[in-house]
Amino acid sequence: MAGVSRCLKYSMFIFNFLFWVCGCIILGVSIWIRVNKDAQEALNINNSNMFVGADVLIAVGSIIMILGFLGCCGAIKESRCMLLLFFIGLLLILILQVTGGILGAVYKPQLEEGFNLVITEAANLLKENTENAKQVQESLQKFQLQGHCCGIVDGITDWGNNYNLVIDGKAVCECERKYQEENLCTYFQGRYVFKEPCKTVILNFLQTNMDIIMGIAFGMAVIEVLGLVFSMCLYCQIQRK
CATH class of the missing domain: 1.20.140 (Butyryl-CoA Dehydrogenase, subunit A; domain 3)
Structure with a gap:
């Protein structure tokens, strides 16, 4: 022993x-x-x-x-x-x-419903001009540039009348020429913007990495x-x- x-x-x-x-x-x-x-x-x-x-x-x-x-x-x-x-x-x-x-x-089902509700509320803030809305817009703009996406649910239309808003020197959802060649852009109101909504990018990321998450757990x-x-x-x- x-x-x-x-x-x-x-x-x-x-x-x-x-x-x-x-x-x-x-x-x-x-x-x-x-x-x-x-x-x-x-x-x-x-x-x-x-x-x-x-x-x-x-x-x-x-x-x-x-x-x-x-x-x-x-x-x-x-x-x-x-x-x-x-x-x-x-x-x-x-x-x-x-x-x-x-x-x-x-x-x-309740979690998915809550997630969709949060996403919808965030999308509505993109059309507003309040201080709270500006914080959400600035954070999303950075995510858009990194994730090559636009808006949250319906793309550029989520921004409403703010679709030409300039944040940190760039118009929201601005899609540069190098991304146009990769078919990531669409033409809207006289300029190119990312065509894929950020919600799709987030869901694709979660689905792709679900096996890794489950393995870690x-x-x-x-x-x-x-x-x-x-x-x-x-x-x-x-x-x-």
Whole structure:
């Protein structure tokens, strides 16, 4: 039993050390993005709403670091308390993931309806001239240039009377000559604009990368289950001593 205990002990330590390192990397990068102006400019983060993703990563990195620390110390010190806290924390995360997946499958029609409602409201803001509308327009203009798309639902017509609006030195949806050769443009009101709506680009991206997303989710679940098994086996062996 001593050999098995030693094997479990160091396997648990290595597993959680890597877990802790991943948490440090996520936390460090997200804090760097949050506070570094150069990083924000490079990633086009210029809206307070866009910092939400960085804040979420800070929270995720912190949780991973704490769990990794508990697992490492619990294994090396053979602390039942730390191992139990690690087990409970990891189990709660796994339960939340499974619950989120089930709720996503059950409420998929409502989620799609909510997504379409948000998209429609955003499209309506393109026709307005309020301060809130201007923020949405500026953010969308950057996405349009990067995604080679125009508008949200119905292309250039989403912009209404603002179809000739100039943002950051370029007219909205402006399609340069090099993209005309790739058949990405259409002629509208005396100029070329991107013809594909941004909603289509977003949906195509999600569909294309769905296998990768599912693979990452499955991989995380496997790692979490392994962590639970290691911690419970080591906890039980420590308790027998």
